[in-house]
Amino acid sequence: MTTTATEPQGVVTDIAPLSPGQERLFHAEFALPDGSWPAPGAPTWLRPIDTAAVRIDGPLDVAALRHAVTALVARQSALRTTFRRRPDGTPVQLVTDRVPDPMSLGALDLAAGQDLPTAMELLRHAPAHLVDPRHDPLFRVHLLRLHQERHVLLLQIHHAVSDGWSIGVLYRDLSALYNAARTGRDAVLPAIPRSFAAHSRQMRAERGGPEEQRQLAYWRRRLAPPLPGLPAQPQADGLSPVDVEPVLVPADLVRGLRETAASSARRGGVAGPFLAALALVLHRAGGERDVRIGMMISNRARPGAEHLIGYFVNTAVIRLHLDPAMTAGDLVAEANTAVTEAIEHQALPIQDLYQDLNGTGALGPGPLYRVTLALNTLRTTSLTLDGLHCQDIDLERRGPRRAPTSIEQRWVLDEHAGHLAGTLTWRTDTATRPGITATLTGLDRALRAVTDPRTTLADITAALPRATPEAR
Structure with missing residues (x-):
């Protein structure tokens, strides 16, 4: 062919x-x-x-x-x-x-x-x-x-x-x-x-224009004061060793997350509580209270873009500040706000933001984020062909390989029949399998914990497994 x-x-x-x-x-x-x-x-x-x-x-x-x-x-x-x-x-x-x-x-x-x-x-x-x-x-x-x-x-x-x-x-x-x-x-x-x-042509014409400058001003405020650099471990050949683990969030838990987001002081979708839980897991593993996650975002706000096949996707930096005295409700509200504002300022290409932060000295050495999340809740069914029963089949390749990435964890999840299913691709030079097992167990516990808005972050993190230093 x-x-x-x-x-x-x-x-x-x-x-x-x-x-x-x-x-x-x-x-x-x-x-x-x-x-x-x-x-x-x-x-x-x-x-x-x-x-x-x-x-x-x-x-x-x-x-x-x-x-x-x-x-x-x-x-x-x-x-x-x-x-x-x-x-x-x-x-x-x-x-x-x-x-x-x-x-x-x-x-x-x-x-x-x-x-x-x-x-x-x-x-x-x-x-x-x-x-x-x-x-x-x-x-x-x-x-x-x-x-x-x-x-x-x-x-x-x-x-x-x-x-x-x-x-x-x-x-x-x-x-x-x-x-x-x-x-x-x-x-x-x-x-x-x-x-x-035609959309690509418009996006190119808007680079550096008034709307991009407005969005850049937002991201400068959102990511101020100067960001501490995250350790980077580049490989000599630009490739990193990675492995893949399956991820499943059952339908009852997804419903609980959605209800939690909808009843929050700042209402939102399932992305907010999921990001809150993931931030807690990362906090438990590394101790950071200033957590940054790169969230894949559709970048389809332009009229008609929602009906097109094409590569529109952008990355937004979700920055969450964790204090042990905060409640799960506080953190979910903060995450919902961060997601909502990221959607409102989604058109600024992440490479333009990175270049600006580097040029102004607002970013320390290393990447903006080490973990990314792609959460697709729009394709909830398979093909719908009249008179036929259609079911998606998982063809994800498992096992170690080398890939051109500096990202330590890449979470990719799709909603199917009410549950979230997907993969965690992780760099094997920055974590071990016991550490990733602890991460997956911790995420399940954190997702369930954030559905109770009264629980403090201190109580949640104390109940999460922590990878040993060797596992990181």
């Missing part, structure tokens, strides 16, 4: 700068240390393909699915995008009027008698796709047929044109397009007044 063409397939219909998020991504995971790009086809650390797997039970209409996939690519221009550098070195994204059929493989029959667990195990250990975002298709669909009425749909989308919010958009659009195709009608979907490339 990979093309080796040196030029994009089809006619180029738009050329736009990278979004700030894409800019960060390419700088961190694609560009070489000297800022140049690798030779075409050379391996890079830019994550090649993010894969979602959906088990589909029932009489799947393959023709309708093919029609829906084609219509999805026509609707979402990010799925028809590749990347280049201009002669002056400026990176740009190119949108074409078409791409090679992302579903050209059709339905693949597995070996006779192949069951779902065996198929999934083979998929998990398959070699990663080598995808060059300069010319390869960045969206691909594979349909595996297990039995006449049981299929697995693999949706592979390059991280350069997609974020967590985008997967929810993809699921919504593909479901509506399939259901409409089955009955020969037009799908009812929100209009897309502007493409992702």
Whole structure:
């Protein structure tokens, strides 16, 4: 399915700068240390393909699915995008009027008698796709047929044109397009007044403008006085050893967190109490009372952006001050306020904030944060295809590896059927497995504790397990 063409397939219909998020991504995971790009086809650390797997039970209409996939690519221009550098070195994204059929493989029959667990195990250990975002298709669909009425749909989308919010958009659009195709009608979907490339162009034009300066002034106040630096442990090759642990927050606890946030002195969503609990765990582990967490934020406040597939995501710094005399209610209210204000000031690219803080001496040596959280509560169901039962399948790769990251803990959680499920990716050179086990146990206890607004932080932290120094 990979093309080796040196030029994009089809006619180029738009050329736009990278979004700030894409800019960060390419700088961190694609560009070489000297800022140049690798030779075409050379391996890079830019994550090649993010894969979602959906088990589909029932009489799947393959023709309708093919029609829906084609219509999805026509609707979402990010799925028809590749990347280049201009002669002056400026990176740009190119949108074409078409791409090679992302579903050209059709339905693949597995070996006779192949069951779902065996198929999934083979998929998990398959070699990663080598995808060059300069010319390869960045969206691909594979349909595996297990039995006449049981299929697995693999949706592979390059991280350069997609974020967590985008997967929810993809699921919504593909479901509506399939259901409409089955009955020969037009799908009812929100209009897309502007493409992702147009939004990227606007974001570039706003860099340094009045609105960015207003938001920068907020973040300067929010992060004052000068921030103490956090210890950084860079690796010589820019790569760090990491491992992955599964994370599950049960539905009853999620309901309790949501009720706690809604009844707080400063109302909010589930992110506030979750961040409060995570801050308590970090405080227990390291003793810091000034806790900073990088929260992934959608950055889709512009009209129409909520209906697009694309890489909009930004990072906001959630700073919480912990005092043992505070109550859980106090901390949740502070966290809700921090999240609300971060959403109101979400458009300032984190790299611009970091550059400003560094330039003014407001940031000590080391990173702004060592822990990040991506909490997606918008995609709560799988595909919704008429007459079929669809269920997401976990394809997360487990086990140690090396990755281009300085982040010590990366929490990624999605809401499914009322519970939060996801992963904790942690650097094995900054923690040990017993320490991470203590972290996960501590998070469960802290999440339950913050639902009682009267409990003091001193009582909560005293009940949390603490990693030994060797485990940190």
